Amino acid sequence: MKQLILNGAGNIAKAAAIRMAELGWKVSVLDEDIQKALDLLDALPESCRGVAAKVDWMDEAGIVAAVEKAGGGQALLNSALHMERKLAKHIKAGELEGLFARNVAPMFYCARACAPYMKESGGGRIVNLSSVHAHVADGYHLGYAVSTAAVNALTRELAASYWKDNIQVNTVTTCFVDGQFPDELDMDQRQSPERISLLGRRVTAEDVAGTIRFLLTCETKCINGAEIRADAGYLTTQYRVGDAPFVKITG
């Protein structure tokens, strides 16, 4: 039975886990909040439940032990991103470095912990979650933007590092996914998510899960080191036919 390791038990991870369980994959979850990890497993059929492990994101040895306890896997979804909404002037000394380390290092540690098991299985697939904040600014998410941009660089480097082991590493970039970050919902007063999404509604975790499932299970060798934008057109469109151009709301 193939196994997916989840680094992070958020709602995108949960939706992806459900899709992978439908394909018969077992799922193990690492999170700093053990209850969240357990809740995620509860959403899966019993036969697809692996282990839930509490980890400290800065403790690589702990992450290695958790992956070992799970028995490794053939796929890894790195989705444990943390967002802070602050103006640049309010960011205190050390906070930027802290957020950067919190978002980027665990993805690296998890990838490095899982890679030997993937190699032993003949190969594997890693998906790192990133955000449209890596590409566009709003003045409120400096630390998140810097760290998600770094995730994209991490993906490229991991893809080049593990190509010989038949491990493909890609980024899935998301935007304003319903329920992912509650404080993000009012973040951009000019561009409501419903309005900019080419789905005609807010993007859901289930919408993004299809792309993650594809990248974690595809046979093709042609996608590696890439960033796939599952953002419902957010980054490539300014407004949609049928909408009036934006009116900037200030204050």
Added chain:
Amino acid sequence: MSCHKRKTVVITGGAGGIGLAIARRFAAKGHNIALVDASAEKGEMALRELQGEGEFAFFPFDVTRLSECEGLFGRIYERFGSVDVLVNNAGISTHRGTTETITENDWNRIVSVNLSGLFFMARAAGIYMAKSGGGAIVNTASIRAYLATGDRTIYAVTKKAILTINAELAADFWRYGIRVNSVSPGYVLTEMTRVHLQEEGWLDNQLNIILTDRMLVPEDIAEVVEFLASEDAIAINGCDIPCESGTIPCRGKPSESGV
């Protein structure tokens, strides 16, 4: 096909190489295939290769007959009852040389097929997809949209323009439930390129710029096209997926295992 809707998939440039691999993949999944190609002989041969539970038909058509694109889709809609997926794969690269060798004829010919033809096929498909309740358009761009070589300028310009067509059509067609994306293949081993395998050093050079130990084949690209046309890709719209095994983002690779 038990739990999936049988779709009508229109594939231009479908008589060989990547186009035929795409046709085979969709056919094997039980979908109806409308093969479109300028070569009647190759198209008929390709049609005989398709296997699956759906219906297949070949439509000899030159995509540069811009005013006739709508009529073509009318015939396809009449034949199958819907138009659900367009794989806009027809393209040419008939000029190779430095800038001073490019003639007006070279420019117009390649732009006519790769850009005008692709756009008018998408425009016509949009009309019939809207009547069918939505759909997906997958254009074939190229690694040349990202990386220059200086000797295929016209081809590269047209392929880069496809990325803009994706976004513009996506921002318009969303109203009808139609998504518009593209794939950008790298160097793919086809019947046409296979002859280079005899050349000394050719394979090593190709393998040196990709993050895998074998050449990409048309089936690699076909899998991505099928994904983009599927409901799994619902969150992807107006985008391009590079299908080049890391050539664009990576400029080197270690020769040893990463583990």
